[in-house]
Amino acid sequence: MHRQSISELAQSLRDKKFSSVELTQHYLDRIKRIDPQLNSYVTVTEEIALAQAKIADERLASGDSNPLCGIPIAHKDIFCTEGVRTSCGSKMLDNFVPPYNATVVENYLDAGAVMLGKVNMDEFAMGSSNETSYYGPVKNPWDTRCVPGGSSGGSAASVAAMLAAGATATDTGGSIRQPASHCGLTGIKPTYGRASRYGMIAFASSLDQAGVLTRSAKDAAIMMNSLISFDQKDSTSVDVAKEDYLQNLETSVEGITIGVPKEYFGDGLKIETAALVQEAIDQYEKMGAKIKEISLPHSSLAVPAYYVIAPAECSANLSRFDGVRYGYRCENPKDLEDLYKRSRGEAFGEEVKRRILVGTYALSAGYFDAYYNKAQQVRRLIKQDFDEAFKDVDVIMGPTCTSPAFKFDSKGSDPVAMYLEDIYTIATNLAGLPGLSIPCGLVDNKPVGLQIIGPAFAEGKLLNIAHQFQLATDFHTLTAPDLD
Amino acid sequence: MTWETVIGLEVHVQLATKSKLFSATSTAFGSEPNTQASAIDLAMPGTLPVANEEPFRYAIMFGLAIGAEIGKESVFERKNYFYPDLPKGYQTTQLAKPIVGAGEVEITLEDGSTKSIRIHHAHLEEDAGKSMHEDFHGMSGIDLNRAGTPLIEIVSEPDLRSAEEAVAFAKKLHSLVTSLGICDGEMSQGSMRFDVNISVHKPGTPFGTRTETKNLNSFKFMEEAIEMEVDRQIEELESGGVIDQETRLYDGDKRTAKTMRKKADENDYRYFPCPDLLPVVFDDAYVDAIKAAMPELPEARAARFKEEYQLSDYDADILSADAATSAYFEQLVKTSNDAKQSANWIMGELSAKLNAEEKSIKDSPVTAEQLGGVISRTQDGTISSKIAKQVFEALWDGKGTSADEIIESQGLKQVSDTGALEKMADEVIANSAKQVENYRNADPDKRPKMLGYFVGQIMKASKGQANPQAINKILIEKLNALL
Incomplete structure (x- = not known):
């Protein structure tokens, strides 16, 4: 039953082919058997899952129409879950049990979805390979010698290995789309402000956005229908009318204009990846779309600007982890300074420390204008690039990553090489735009992703365009080798 | 040439709002520690601030009262430093775009003269909690009830020239904010706290190096602290020393002051706009409505x-x-x-x-x-x-x-009953033969003064309850009848 899509599972549950409790138990058994090879879950919430499944079965019996009712999903361990440890992949929060749910978690509870557990991630979402997690790296189900991508590596691996029907994730610079690309999934990062950030542990507040990872665009549309809500608890939440993302999936792509930025096909892009992405774009042309070469002239500035803004924000966001009120506290601090230094020094990993240091430096007196203000100017230029482009095109397409998933430890010693993993995804976050990645083929038996970027609030359009591709091709149906 | 004192004030005014600046928690004073601290006030992971409207309205009222321009765009920034009673590790405050721009406050001095003191700006910010160092056996306790309470910080220009002027200015601000109803003015509860920047120089020369004495919470302490610091600085300079830019603490109970930290040890606060809070923009109609409803x-x-x-x-x-x-x-x-x-x-x-x-x-x-x-x-x-x-x-x-x-x-009613009073008068006259004799022999214009003795006797007899006017009248009649 785990091979079924979310829409198929929803139908099966209503046809009483199996109950949500049976389905949930099936997933739990698979997690027990298979996940030791992948390490995608940090916490499996078996009791909660079965209890929620029981409630879902009652709701289904009384005619609940939400397609997520009774569907087992996983939450990235960045979303606070009431009564369930929420670690954010860090030793700092290894003991942290929130007394509240993130709004996103609350939304899925309302939908009747079943939480199987909390999935692994790079520490505080800082990383592109899931190697920075305190709980150890997650392995890519396609090739367990390779990384699943990050930071939502646990979300991606669990869905790709069919240890969850879908998963929530977050994307600050590519953390949904890059793992989607590396694990052969559909992953969408909505427009900034579309999904509530309340209860989602902050990395870089002006860039963080919740999204989903699924095995198809249609599943993503179902998950998105519950993810998106206007939330008064988040000042940056946008009060835009909610749309039904399933509604326009069937619209043809005929006549739409696809912009292809030349900057996304330059040096660094693996030739085989470029070929598959080009074939996917050709496929769209066959389906009636117009292709137009465009330019996003400031693309090369996105990574440097991001690595000033994101660390600057994180340096302040992570100050609350001080050993005083919750989280890790060092043994026998001799005074306040010792408490701070050792609690933070012992509980934060290398990458987190590196980014706090970079951010602190960038905000320091004398450097603020040269770094932070300059980066904000670049951010505006990048946004203008997109604004200009969307005057002529409906969506932008290009590669999600330069190459397929890489092997563990291959970039560990070189942070800059790791940062370039997000070279095509970061600009979208800086501009606050929605982006999506869908599988478009395999290189060396590892998936490659096509990235589709839209103007603000075009999530429905992106899902529609992705779904149309998936109707015409079967890349999304390719699955990782059976690890069972 | 004598020394001139130059003083500027930073005044923290706790706003009398029902809720905290960025959460729905009550701001009531005096509750059990940490009973008014929500997940947001505790800076639990993933929680987010959402600004309440009331503090903005109060700040704008203050701005209108001092004739200041109201910031059309009000931006919150993060001021980063670590302290156990600062849960987020940064204070949410304003720097580049404060809600209240430059204004003026007129003070009246004891000699009746007036002086105008310029306000540089006033900004909205959140208060920290309180650290408690007693009763914890060498450890410290933290009470976060106050954390997140809205403050306006009013920053004056260095226009004050004496402790008297500084106190008059502080009292004027107290009068303003309590009249506006935006602060309860309870100094003993910390509702108004003053940081005083003090320097001395010879008129006609540039301002001297200033020191800042922090957290004064009474007018009396402020006056004492200023006088003490001015004396210290003059003494230092006259003996050939220099003034270090530093932050000082004044202990009002012991009447002593000491260095808290030197400039070199100052934090680099690394201000930057808070990405969790969007700029707040006020339209004219909003400000006009507040103006129309000003107390x-x-x-x-x-x-x-x-x-x-x-x-x-x-x-x-x-x-x-x-x-x-x-x-x-x-x-x-x-x-x-x-x-x-x-x-x-x-x-x-x-x-x-x-x-x-x-x-x-x-x-x-x-x-x-x-x-x-x-x-x-x-x-x-x-x-x-x-x-x-x-x-x-x-x-x-x-x-x-x-x-x-x-x-x-308590039977304190004044006796105006003529009968009772006449009886008392008769008794006093009967028992005061000598005084009556003196009265009779006195010069007529001296007589009213001599009446006092008789009135006093009657008041004594009546335990103060006799009506003095009525007694006077009766006594004059009776004594004059004896002439």
Whole structure:
């Protein structure tokens, strides 16, 4: 039953082919058997899952129409879950049990979805390979010698290995789309402000956005229908009318204009990846779309600007982890300074420390204008690039990553090489735009992703365009080798 | 050439809003530690601030009261530093785009002269919690009830030239914010706290290096701290030393001051705009609506008191300065129908008693209605002014709920009954042969003065309850009959 899509599972549950409790138990058994090879879950919430499944079965019996009712999903361990440890992949929060749910978690509870557990991630979402997690790296189900991508590596691996029907994730610079690309999934990062950030542990507040990872665009549309809500608890939440993302999936792509930025096909892009992405774009042309070469002239500035803004924000966001009120506290601090230094020094990993240091430096007196203000100017230029482009095109397409998933430890010693993993995804976050990645083929038996970027609030359009591709091709149906 | 003192103030005013700046938690003072601290106030992971409207409205009221430009775009920034009572590891405050721009406050000095003090700006920010270092056996306790309470920080230009001016300015701000109703003005609870920047120089030369004395919470401490610091700086400079830019602490109880930290040890606060809070923009209609609903300000109230109640400049200024005093006064006039007596009572007996017991007029055990009863009974002759003070004391001590009740239960009613008074007068005259003889032999224009003895005797006999006017009249009649 785990091979079924979310829409198929929803139908099966209503046809009483199996109950949500049976389905949930099936997933739990698979997690027990298979996940030791992948390490995608940090916490499996078996009791909660079965209890929620029981409630879902009652709701289904009384005619609940939400397609997520009774569907087992996983939450990235960045979303606070009431009564369930929420670690954010860090030793700092290894003991942290929130007394509240993130709004996103609350939304899925309302939908009747079943939480199987909390999935692994790079520490505080800082990383592109899931190697920075305190709980150890997650392995890519396609090739367990390779990384699943990050930071939502646990979300991606669990869905790709069919240890969850879908998963929530977050994307600050590519953390949904890059793992989607590396694990052969559909992953969408909505427009900034579309999904509530309340209860989602902050990395870089002006860039963080919740999204989903699924095995198809249609599943993503179902998950998105519950993810998106206007939330008064988040000042940056946008009060835009909610749309039904399933509604326009069937619209043809005929006549739409696809912009292809030349900057996304330059040096660094693996030739085989470029070929598959080009074939996917050709496929769209066959389906009636117009292709137009465009330019996003400031693309090369996105990574440097991001690595000033994101660390600057994180340096302040992570100050609350001080050993005083919750989280890790060092043994026998001799005074306040010792408490701070050792609690933070012992509980934060290398990458987190590196980014706090970079951010602190960038905000320091004398450097603020040269770094932070300059980066904000670049951010505006990048946004203008997109604004200009969307005057002529409906969506932008290009590669999600330069190459397929890489092997563990291959970039560990070189942070800059790791940062370039997000070279095509970061600009979208800086501009606050929605982006999506869908599988478009395999290189060396590892998936490659096509990235589709839209103007603000075009999530429905992106899902529609992705779904149309998936109707015409079967890349999304390719699955990782059976690890069972 | 003598030294000139240069002072600038940073004043933290706690806004009397129901909720905190960025959460729905109550701001009430005096609850058990950490009972008014929500997940947001504790900076739990993933929680987010959402600004409440009330603090903005209060800040704008202050801005309008000092004739300042209201920031059309108000931006919150993060001020980063670690401290155990600062849960987020940064304070959410304003820097580049504060809500209130430059304005002016006029102060009146003791000699009656006035001076205009420029306000650089005022910004909105959240308060920190409190660290408690006693009762924890070498450790510290943290109370986060205050964390997130809205403050406006009012920053003056260095326009003040003496402790007297600084205190007059501080009192004027107190008067303004309490009149606006945006602060309860309870200094002892930390509702207003002053940081004082002090330097000295010779007139005509550039300003000297300044020191900052932090967290003064009474006018008296502020005055003492300034005088002490000015003396220290002058002494230092005259003995050839230099002033270090530093932050100082004044201990009002011990009357000592010491260095808290040197400039070199100052934090680099690494301000940057808070990405969790969007810039807030006020349209003209919003500001106009606040302007239209502004309460009466002290100057306008003083003018009205002079006009409406025929008060002297002095009385009007004192009674209008603070909202609670003004309200008490007006309520008192309503029940007593005597503005002059009401003013005298408040500035005399009542404030003496309040000062002695360190109470604010809002917490006066004697209400305006009760005191009004005392004044009314004096006016209608039921009691003498001497007995009135006795009734007031009894009300203060809670020995009755009204002047009438106390007069009745303690039998303090003035005796105006002519028969009884005549009887008393006859007795006194009969027992005072010598004094009567002196009276008879005295020069007629000396006689009224000699009446005092007889009046005193009757008052004594009546335990103060005899009506003095009535006694006078009776005595003159009776003594003159003996001539």
